[in-house]
Amino acid sequence: MSRICELTGKGRLTGCNVSHANxxxxxxxxxNLQNVTLLSDGLERSFKFRVSTHGLRSVEHNGGLDNWLLKASDDTLSPRALKVKRDLKKKQQAA
Incomplete structure (x- = not known):
């Protein structure tokens, strides 16, 4: 399982350990990825995602999973999150 946030696309970075002797x-x-269950108000069900803690705070700040998915670009979302976004758009257009 890759270490990439399913909502923000945040992944691993490389760098250097620098000792006292340089x-x-x-x-x-x-x-910092966490397995979380997020509720969708529009679809009236819950979804399990692997999300970074920074992404989780961002989702809560933007008013929930539905608002986050509708505003997020498709490049950063995982295939599972894209499927939820498509279902959400279909439900909104039908209403």
Whole structure:
């Protein structure tokens, strides 16, 4: 399972450990991913996603999962999140 946030697309970064003697060795910075269940008001059901803690705060700040998905670009979303976004758009157009 890759270490990429399903909603924001945040992934791993590379950098260097720098010792006191200024020796540099490669290292990896991993995002803080959590398995969460987010509720969709429009679809009236819940979805499980693997989301970074920063992304989780952003979703809550923007008014929930539905608003976040409708505003987010398709490039950053995972295939599962894209499917939820498409279902949400269909439901809104039908109403």
């Amino acid at each position: 020796n540099k060795t490669k290292r990896v910075f991993l995002p």
